[in-house]
Amino acid sequence: MDGTRARLDLNQILLERTEKLRSSGSASQASLDQVRSTQQELSASLNSLIAAQNVAEVSLGRKIVTAPFDGAVLSKNLDIGSVVNGGQAIAEIFTEDRMEIDVPVREADAALIPGLFEGASPSATVSVRFAGQSFEWDAEVTRVAPTLDQRTRTLTVTVELIDITGARATGSSILASGAPPALINSFANVVIEGPQPDATYAVPSTALRGGSELWLLTPSEGDGGTLKIVPATLVHVDNETSYVTSALIPEGARLITTALSTPQEGMKLRDVAAERTTSTQAANTSDDKL
Numbered sequence: 001m002d003g004t005r006a007r008l009d010l011n012q013i014l015l016e017r018t019e020k021l022r023s024s025g026s027a028s029q030a031s032l033d034q035v036r037s038t039q040q041e042l043s044a045s046l047n048s049l050i051a052a053q054n055v056a057e058v059s060l061g062r063k064i065v066t067a068p069f070d071g072a073v074l075s076k077n078l079d080i081g082s083v084v085n086g087g088q089a090i091a092e093i094f095t096e097d098r099m100e101i102d103v104p105v106r107e108a109d110a111a112l113i114p115g116l117f118e119g120a121s122p123s124a125t126v127s128v129r130f131a132g133q134s135f136e137w138d139a140e141v142t143r144v145a146p147t148l149d150q151r152t153r154t155l156t157v158t159v160e161l162i163d164i165t166g167a168r169a170t171g172s173s174i175l176a177s178g179a180p181p182a183l184i185n186s187f188a189n190v191v192i193e194g195p196q197p198d199a200t201y202a203v204p205s206t207a208l209r210g211g212s213e214l215w216l217l218t219p220s221e222g223d224g225g226t227l228k229i230v231p232a233t234l235v236h237v238d239n240e241t242s243y244v245t246s247a248l249i250p251e252g253a254r255l256i257t258t259a260l261s262t263p264q265e266g267m268k269l270r271d272v273a274a275e276r277t278t279s280t281q282a283a284n285t286s287d288d289k290l
Helices: 002-024 029-062 271-290
Strands: 071-076 089-094 099-106 123-130 133-148 154-160 189-190 200-204 213-221 225-231 233-240 239-244
Touching: 002 029, 099 189, 123 154, 154 189
Parallel strands: none
Antiparallel strands: 071 089, 099 154, 123 133, 123 189, 133 154, 200 239, 213 225, 233 239
8 A cells, every 4th residue: 555655646746747748848648648547547546455454444343352341361262263153252251350259049048138129239258268268258249130040940149249359267377378369260158148137036837826926835843834825027938947036935935836726825734845855764764773
């Protein structure tokens, strides 16, 4: 292109000179026409080269892959000269200042995460074992996948580490290398913060009577005890286990999981489990004496 442009400039000078000579009668019309024809050919050739260059630049721009963030290449799948098809993965890249973890969460557990489906960013803790020692990072929930996993029926919750270099050692020993950064492909344990109501108990779902009461055996002097019925508030259900809150459970009381025909507050009860334990201990003592 530079050569064509130089020849065009030179021919322009020749054209101006020929036009002056033609005006003075020193050059023929044929000579002037020849120079003008050459000028037009060179100009057309230059325009063609410029158009070809523009097309090449556009084509080159389409072949340049630019990452949407600064980072480093984790792996590449192609070599120089390879033919790339549409949709083909050519490399894996990762950011050097951010890290995310996709966590499968059961529906029952997801229901306990405050504001999970309302755009909130619940806090989380990510822990990793490195060289026999545990390290923790502060994190937060950033998004939730809009679908359930077809195989596991779990939600995919994405947790982002707030500072990948801000690891805290949970043990007393300190590595000579210092705390490691969050490393890709590490096995991590993620704990997402949920509600922590006081006086919460995990009970068999069948022991929650009428959805709002617990039956308790309060021991008394002598054999057995008495029935105490206390109100309970259901917090969460996980399969066959219910989580309830109740501030009225007396110390030493035992949960009744069997059915009672006509339960009444204060009625006398036999502690069958305690009787069996006492009988077993007595039998063992007799065997020892034999």
